[in-house]
Each structure stands twice: as structure tokens, then as C-alpha cells.
Amino acid sequence: MDAGDPRAWPAGRVSRRDKRPGCKMMNRRNMLGLPLAIGAAVGLPAPARAQGVYPDRPIRLLIGFAAGGPTDIVGRRFADRLGAVLGQPVVVENRSGASGAIASVEVARARPDGYTLMLATSSSHAIYATLAVRPGFDPVADYAAVALIGVVPMVLGAHPAFAADLPEALGKIRASRGEIALATSGNGGIAHFAAELLLHQAGGLRANLVHYRGGGPAVQDAIAGHVPLVVETFATTLEHHRAGRLRILAAFAERRSAAAPDVPTAIEQGVPDMLANTYNALLAPAGTPAPVIAKLAEATAKVAAEPEFQAFLRSVSVEPTPDSTPARTAEFIRSERAKWEPIIRATGLRIE
Structure with missing residues (x-):
């Protein structure tokens, strides 16, 4: 094998210059540019342009509770409809444990590109986040709110x-x-x-x-x-x-449920301000680009407006919130945490 043949070079050896006539030196910059040149020559997309308009691949939707539970049931139906609107699969992944905190931590630390989302609940973002001495996530600062799907x-x-x-x-x-x-x-x-x-x-x-x-x-x-x-x-x-x-x-609601109009509210029966619910809120990691949040919010609004989806939510006793926006969702999560914090503190309970 000729010593000028790169296959004959010891591992790690780089030729400083090939002195053969008509041969130009191939440095690192030339080599990095080669795939781009080849791509342009044969009409292939360059790596920098490989990622198309969001979304161009499947999206993960983390559920902080076990399969078959209320949040999982809502999450799977929502994921199916959201995927249909976006044109990409939305894949549900269950990360159960610690009142939804395991999923919450994973999403808070995920790459903020719109491909990892979660359904937050009051258990994770109001209760656990207040009870735990070190919850591992901030229920407001670590997330970009997208939409409130429904209230239970x-x-x-x-x-x-x-x-x-x-x-x-x-x-x-x-x-x-x-x-x-x-x-x-x-x-x-x-x-x-x-x-x-x-x-x-x-x-x-x-x-x-x-x-x-x-x-x-x-x-x-x-x-x-x-x-x-x-x-x-x-x-x-x-x-x-x-x-x-x-x-x-x-x-424990402001008005009677359409799913059970025979059930009166606590307020009707003389208990003032007796409002307690859990909820399903779609969140992305903080720092997710605004255009991505807007795209997700728009798609969610289309799903929320579907009569079939609203009927499904009501069939499982979830009150739809079709007028939700990212700003309203963020404010809702803040207000829910503020409502429960003094009640939690009064019990003296803490999770180490």
C-alpha cells in the first residue's frame, strides 16, 4: 500500500500537505463543507435545513399518573386529536409517581423545542409543589403554559x-x-x-x-x-x-355539572366559596419558542372546539375550557397554587 494512501497512515496521523502535483490540501473546514456541497449537487436538503416547519417528528406527551386513570384517559384522547390536527403523532408516555412530580421534573429539564409536553394537574402543580421541601421544579417558572384542557x-x-x-x-x-x-x-x-x-x-x-x-x-x-x-x-x-x-x-364547583344536573353544589347548600377541582393543563418546558407555543395553542383550540371532544370530556365529568389561552392558563395555575398554599401550610404537612 502506497504511503501516500491515507489508509496507510497510523491512527491519529494527519498529513500536513500532499505535495503531489495538482492535489490541494483537504483541511477540516473543507471536509465539514463536503456534505453540504454534495447535498446541493444532488438536491438533498442540507443538515441546517433538515428540520422543517414545527412539528416535523412525533411529540411526547408525559402523563404523571398510571395508565387507565382519569388524567391518562383524557390525555390519550387529547393526544389522538392533537396529533391529527398537527399532522404528527403525539405519543403518550406514563411517568407515574410522587403525585405527578416525576413527569413534571422530566419536562422541566427537557429540551425546550416543543417535542416534550405534559398534562399538569393540581396534584403536581398546586399540591406537591407546595408540600415538598425540594419539589425539583417550579410550577410556574419552569414551564411555558399552552392551554387548559378541562377542569374536574x-x-x-x-x-x-x-x-x-x-x-x-x-x-x-x-x-x-x-x-x-x-x-x-x-x-x-x-x-x-x-x-x-x-x-x-x-x-x-x-x-x-x-x-x-x-x-x-x-x-x-x-x-x-x-x-x-x-x-x-x-x-x-x-x-x-x-x-x-x-x-x-x-x-365543589361554581355550577352544577351537565353530566349530573341532579347533584347540587356545596355553595348552593350553604358552604361559601367551596371550590375544589383538579385540572388538565398542557405545558411545555420554559424557553420553548413563542411560535411553537402559538402553534400548539392554535392546534389545541381546534381540538377543544370539536363537539365530539367536548362531549367526550363531559362524559368523563370534565368541564371543557374551549376559550383557554396560554396567558389564561398560566394565570390559572398561579391562582390555583395561591388558593391551596395557605390550606396546606395550616395542616403543617411537609414532604422531605
Whole structure:
């Protein structure tokens, strides 16, 4: 093999100059430019132009809860419709754990290019972010808000034999002096603090709060009569209410739900300012370019305006928010955290 042949050079050796007649030196700059020249010659796109108009590849949508739960159900239907509008698949990835904090941290640290998104909830961005000493993310500063998909009111459910309405249930709680059990889906979750808010707004009542590992077991024990009362979402209680296995005594919302117009609100029944909900908000990492946020917001608005999508949300007890904007979403997340912070602080609970 000729010594002038580059294949004969030892590893790492670079020829300073090829002195053969008519041969020009090929330096690093020439070599880096070669693919561009070849691409131009054969009509291929140059690397700098390889990324087309956003989005030009699949988008990840992180869900901070297990598959099959309320947020996952909404997230998958939304991802399917959003992908259809954008012309690229939106792939749901479940990152369950720590009330949605695991997904929240991953998105906060992701490249801000619009290809990693999440559905935030009150559990992650209002409750956990306040409870945790070191949550690992800032619920406002670390994200670019896109849109609020929907709001899910919390409710008070009861075993049918316990009470016919909210005033009767509150009267029994008051008379028991803290002995009556009130179930929630977990210590430190939205259901826990909705229960705390109800007791506070009803006149500083006390109850025996029983925290389960999930809304399903809490509701099942209320149906079985092991606990008389449970605070959960509309989505996890409505089917049982319709079947007569559980009675929803009050919705913690401003107005009655279209999915259950027979259920009065707590405000109607004399508990002032009793508003508690969870929500699904589409967020991207902070620093995501404004045109990308605008594209996502526009696409989400198209999905939110679809009558079929609105009907789906209402079928799972989610109130659609078709008039959402990035600015309104950011303000909503800030206001929700501000509402829950004093309630959380008053309990003295902290997560190390």
C-alpha cells in the first residue's frame, strides 16, 4: 500500500500537505463543507435545513399518573386529536409517581423545542409543589403554559344510608366531634386538601380523615359502608352515583355539572366559596419558542372546539375550557397554587 494512501497512515496521523502535483490540501473546514456541497449537487436538503416547519417528528406527551386513570384517559384522547390536527403523532408516555412530580421534573429539564409536553394537574402543580421541601421544579417558572384542557370538580360522596344531602352530612360530622370517618385518595393529594377545605368552610369542623392509596379503594370502601363519606373526583364517583351505589351529596364547583344536573353544589347548600377541582393543563418546558407555543395553542383550540371532544370530556365529568389561552392558563395555575398554599401550610404537612 502506497504511503501516500491515507489508509496507510497510523491512527491519529494527519498529513500536513500532499505535495503531489495538482492535489490541494483537504483541511477540516473543507471536509465539514463536503456534505453540504454534495447535498446541493444532488438536491438533498442540507443538515441546517433538515428540520422543517414545527412539528416535523412525533411529540411526547408525559402523563404523571398510571395508565387507565382519569388524567391518562383524557390525555390519550387529547393526544389522538392533537396529533391529527398537527399532522404528527403525539405519543403518550406514563411517568407515574410522587403525585405527578416525576413527569413534571422530566419536562422541566427537557429540551425546550416543543417535542416534550405534559398534562399538569393540581396534584403536581398546586399540591406537591407546595408540600415538598425540594419539589425539583417550579410550577410556574419552569414551564411555558399552552392551554387548559378541562377542569374536574371534586365531590363529596356518601354511602346512601348515611345522609340524603350535604347539610345532613355536615350535621352528623359536627355532632360526632371528629369521630366520623371521611375517606380520601391519599395523604397530601387534592382529595385530602379538598376535604380540609370543606371542613374549614363549613365552620371549622373536625373529622377522622382516612387516607387510602388511591381513589378507587376509597370509593369502594364507601360503597361497602366501611367509611360513610369520601371526597373524590366527579369522574371516579359518577358511575356509582348513577347506579345508586354511592350518593354524591355535593359538587365543589361554581355550577352544577351537565353530566349530573341532579347533584347540587356545596355553595348552593350553604358552604361559601367551596371550590375544589383538579385540572388538565398542557405545558411545555420554559424557553420553548413563542411560535411553537402559538402553534400548539392554535392546534389545541381546534381540538377543544370539536363537539365530539367536548362531549367526550363531559362524559368523563370534565368541564371543557374551549376559550383557554396560554396567558389564561398560566394565570390559572398561579391562582390555583395561591388558593391551596395557605390550606396546606395550616395542616403543617411537609414532604422531605
